[in-house]
Amino acid sequence: MKSALISGIRKVRAILAHAQITHLGRSSPLFERALREALDNNLSPAERDWVERIETARRELIRSAQTITVDDYGAGSAQRTLSDEEMAQGRAYETRVGTLCRACSKPYFWSLLLFKLIRQFQPTRCVELGTCVGISASYQGAALALNGQQGTLTTIEGSQQTASVAARGLGDLGLEEVSVVVGRFQDALPGVLEAQQPIDYVFVDGHHDQQATVAYFEMVYPYLSETALVVFDDISWSAGMRSAWEHIAGDPRIALAVDLSAVGVCLLDGDRSPGERLRIPLS
Numbered sequence: 001m002k003s004a005l006i007s008g009i010r011k012v013r014a015i016l017a018h019a020q021i022t023h024l025g026r027s028s029p030l031f032e033r034a035l036r037e038a039l040d041n042n043l044s045p046a047e048r049d050w051v052e053r054i055e056t057a058r059r060e061l062i063r064s065a066q067t068i069t070v071d072d073y074g075a076g077s078a079q080r081t082l083s084d085e086e087m088a089q090g091r092a093y094e095t096r097v098g099t100l101c102r103a104c105s106k107p108y109f110w111s112l113l114l115f116k117l118i119r120q121f122q123p124t125r126c127v128e129l130g131t132c133v134g135i136s137a138s139y140q141g142a143a144l145a146l147n148g149q150q151g152t153l154t155t156i157e158g159s160q161q162t163a164s165v166a167a168r169g170l171g172d173l174g175l176e177e178v179s180v181v182v183g184r185f186q187d188a189l190p191g192v193l194e195a196q197q198p199i200d201y202v203f204v205d206g207h208h209d210q211q212a213t214v215a216y217f218e219m220v221y222p223y224l225s226e227t228a229l230v231v232f233d234d235i236s237w238s239a240g241m242r243s244a245w246e247h248i249a250g251d252p253r254i255a256l257a258v259d260l261s262a263v264g265v266c267l268l269d270g271d272r273s274p275g276e277r278l279r280i281p282l283s
Contacts, residue, residue, distance in 0.1 A: 029257060031267060034116035035280075038109065047119070050142040051112070057169055058105065058135055064097040064207060068161040084167050097133060097165055105135040106205070106233070110263060114231065117265070118143035121229050124151040125201030127192055129216060129231075130206025132155035134166030134178075140203065141170065141178035153178045156188045156198055158206070185212075189219055198225035205233035210240030217248050224268060232264040249277055 012261065036042070043051060072091045106114070118126070118140055126144065130135055135153045144151035157163040158180050167180045181188050185207060193199065202220050213232065220230065235245035245264045249257035252275060256267040259279040 030120040031265065033082065033257065034120040039111040039201060046146060053173060054138045054142060057138065058101065058172060059100040062098045062131055066097045067094055068097060068165065069094050070100065070162055071159040104132045106272055111139040115139040115143045117229060118201065119147065121201065122147050122149060124149055125196045125199045126151065126153040126200055126201040127196060128153060128155035128203045128205065129161055131155040131166045131180055133162060134169045136205065137166060137178050138170060138173055138175060141175035144177045145175065151177060153224045154181055154192050156181045156183065156185055158184050185216065193220065193223040197223040199223050200225050200228050204228045208234055208237055208241055210244045213241065213244040214247055228268045230266040234262065235264040236261055237268045
């Protein structure tokens with residue numbers, strides 16, 4: 001992944017240079033800057049300090065032999081189709097924290113991109129669906145801390161023991177900006193949206209079901225601020241997730257939809273006309 005990203009930097013820059021997005025208002029330059037800085041691993045001393053602390057925490061989690069019970073309410077795997085009833089009921093399994101961190105936490109580049117998006121867009125009310133052991137929440141929370149505008153992140157995790165691991169790690173890092181809510185997305189999200197509105201930033205990283213992903217977008221949309229950023233993870237994880245992304249990216253309420261292969265970024269801005277789409281293949 002890392003070598004592919006490095007080799008693709010020039011190509012990405014060429015795409016950005018020629019993309020017709022400069023007329024779309026204030027958000028497009030912010031997105032371009034965030035992507036460029038993530039690709040270049042361009043960090044200020046304060047940013048580097050946070051990144052090193054979080055990556056140290058990631059390594060410690062990967063080494064952990066602690067066994068926990070995970071309650072999974074998602075699609076399970078890209079090859080297996082579960083019914084709505086099966087997903088709602090959930091499946092419990094035991095695993096080591098290290099195994100879970102290695103398999104489910106966002107890799108460094110994508111975590112850094114989330115970090116840079118928050119650094120550039122300066123949101124104050126943020127929501128994440130899918131905490132896992134807290135690596136992505138740590139990156140997003142650190143960006144909020146560096147922004148210094150009293151921004152907050154509410155992250156939702158369906159598994160109690162997984163959420164406990166995340167909460168402990170976030171506490172060890174001193175990230176008071178982040179709070180963990182335990183519950184299935186469909187149960188917990190309405191209350192979080194009501195309490196946090198208007199919401200400037202949402203990261204959807206969980207469930208991985210076509211209909212559920214579209215439904216979460218529809219749930220979130222009425223609570224978004226006029227200028228907002230909605231990021232979808234794993235948009236190429238399965239045919240269903242790819243269909244969900246195509247549906248959302250084509251929504252006329254989205255001003256700019258950027259397809260990064262693994263991640264999709266949607267920009268909403270009342271100052272610009274809708275319907276612009278851009279594909280930048282990063283994986």
